[in-house]
Amino acid sequence: MFDTLQDRLSDVFKGLRSKGRLTEADIDATMREIRIALLEADVNLSVVKGFISAVKERCLGLELSKALNPTQQIIKIVDDELVGILGGETRNVRFSKRPPTVIMLAGLQGAGKTTLAGKLASWLREQKHAPLLVAADLQRPNAVGQLQIVGERAGVHVFAPQPGNGVGDPVQVARDSIEHARRRLYDVVIVDTAGRLGVDAELMQQAADIKEAVNPDEVLFVVDAMIGQDAVNTARAFNEGIGFDGVVLTKLDGDARGGAALSIARVIGKPIMFASNGEGLKDFDVFHPDRMASRILGMGDVLTLIEQAEKTFDADQSRAAAEKLMGKNKFGLQDFLSQMQQLRKMGPLSKILGMLPGAGQFKGAIDDIDEREIDRIEAIINSMTLKERDDVSILNGSRRSRIAKGAGVQVSDVNQLVNRFVEARKMMEKMASSMGGMGGGVPAG
Numbered sequence: 224m225f226d227t228l229q230d231r232l233s234d235v236f237k238g239l240r241s242k243g244r245l246t247e248a249d250i251d252a253t254m255r256e257i258r259i260a261l262l263e264a265d266v267n268l269s270v271v272k273g274f275i276s277a278v279k280e281r282c283l284g285l286e287l288s289k290a291l292n293p294t295q296q297i298i299k300i301v302d303d304e305l306v307g308i309l310g311g312e313t314r315n316v317r318f319s320k321r322p323p324t325v326i327m328l329a330g331l332q333g334a335g336k337t338t339l340a341g342k343l344a345s346w347l348r349e350q351k352h353a354p355l356l357v358a359a360d361l362q363r364p365n366a367v368g369q370l371q372i373v374g375e376r377a378g379v380h381v382f383a384p385q386p387g388n389g390v391g392d393p394v395q396v397a398r399d400s401i402e403h404a405r406r407r408l409y410d411v412v413i414v415d416t417a418g419r420l421g422v423d424a425e426l427m428q429q430a431a432d433i434k435e436a437v438n439p440d441e442v443l444f445v446v447d448a449m450i451g452q453d454a455v456n457t458a459r460a461f462n463e464g465i466g467f468d469g470v471v472l473t474k475l476d477g478d479a480r481g482g483a484a485l486s487i488a489r490v491i492g493k494p495i496m497f498a499s500n501g502e503g504l505k506d507f508d509v510f511h512p513d514r515m516a517s518r519i520l521g522m523g524d525v526l527t528l529i530e531q532a533e534k535t536f537d538a539d540q541s542r543a544a545a546e547k548l549m550g551k552n553k554f555g556l557q558d559f560l561s562q563m564q565q566l567r568k569m570g571p572l573s574k575i576l577g578m579l580p581g582a583g584q585f586k587g588a589i590d591d592i593d594e595r596e597i598d599r600i601e602a603i604i605n606s607m608t609l610k611e612r613d614d615v616s617i618l619n620g621s622r623r624s625r626i627a628k629g630a631g632v633q634v635s636d637v638n639q640l641v642n643r644f645v646e647a648r649k650m651m652e653k654m655a656s657s658m659g660g661m662g663g664g665v666p667a668g
């Protein structure tokens with residue numbers, strides 16, 4: 224899900240990346256493209272309008288940050304606003320001070336409530352809770368049986384009506400389950416309620432009656448993310464009919480556009496609390512608006528990285544280095560050393576690299592980074608005179624052996640560093656000239 228949205232947005236940003244400075248016309252064009260991308264992904268029209276105007280206003284009022292170039296700043300604004308649409312802060316379950324905590328699930332038939340009940344129970348067990356599942360869906364044939372299977376899979380008990388005892392009255396079953404939980408020391412009760420194929424008055428009344436009977440701490444509205452704008456309409460109907468506290472999006476593993484589901488938090492004003500992305504018990508997670516936004520923008524944790532860079536990097540120094548790469552002065556080992564030292568101030572290299580988009584593919588290699596190797600490189604450069612650092616071409620045999628001795632390494636280590644540096648510089652120069660500028664807001668040309 225969200226693949227098309229991701230692709231479209233990443234194209235928009237790619238187009239921007241080659242520009243060093245953005246005009247108002249650039250910003251307008253970018254907003255138009257983002258708007259189309261959101262609408263194509265089925266994001267609710269009113270949400271799109273609000274989003275675009277907020278982003279645009281902030282873009283026009285941009286103060287040029289020294290550490291970020293304009294494109295990075297726009298990406299950051301888009302990300303901030305996207306997090307806002309998705310509900311802002313991560314919203315955790317509010318556990319009752321007087322157990323049991325009661326969680327009631329509501330939603331249309333087929334939304335994934337019963338499946339979710341099992342996932343939620345299994346997740347709660349991992350958090351050292353003792354959950355009880357309650358079968359208050361007595362409408363659908365075999366709904367009780369299905370919940371029992373789910374409960375077995377999750378290793379959680381199911382409270383279901385006994386034959387001849389309150390059969391057919393889900394409100395009574397729900398009420399009894401709370402008493403049962405209290406006596407048997409279950410600390411969380413998850414009540415699965417009946418859904419219908421469409422919203423109807425009888426269904427709403429039943430859900431409202433159950434709600435009144437069990438006085439839930441959380442009413443979760445469960446919705447299939449693949450049903451498009453109906454997700455928003457159904458959410459509105461349930462919110463008006465019974466009221467709910469949070470949303471659970473299911474079937475995020477589907478290939479639909481999903482933007483409608485992402486609009487619910489903003490339209491209804493209720494947070495998305497969990498997301499389900501498959502039929503297995505583990506295909507489920509707490510919903511983090513910030514992580515979802517980064518995922519949609521296809522950026523790994525690159526925003527954290529940008530924030531850290533902003534805090535750590537000396538913008539003037541970065542600019543000087545970038546200008547050197549662009550040929551105004553030659554980039555030397557001294558520049559390399561100071562860049563590396565700045566980078567290391569942000570934390571261990573493996574952690575920094577791990578935050579880059581696509582880092583997951585290289586996890587093994589990143590974990591293998593040996594910080595001692597980097598210490599060795601620093602030691603070698605430190606053993607050089609400033610003149611040598613500036614111009615490696617003067618490094619003859621006797622200089623190299625003196626440096627090796629000073630750094631406590633072999634001459635071959637010095638040779639390897641110098642060769643790699645010369646190669647890397649060639650590549651960076653090529654990149655710098657094709658990009659027209661690097662980081663630090665250095666204008667193109």
Ligand code: GDP
Nearest residue numbers: 332333334335336337338473474499500501502
């Ligand atoms: P309920 O009527 O709301 O209780 O819905 P169910 O829990 O019975 O789910 C309806 C169907 O959707 C079942 O076939 C589930 O296996 C499936 N389902 C539920 N959640 C997900 C999900 O996150 N991804 C996928 N692919 N299927 C799901």
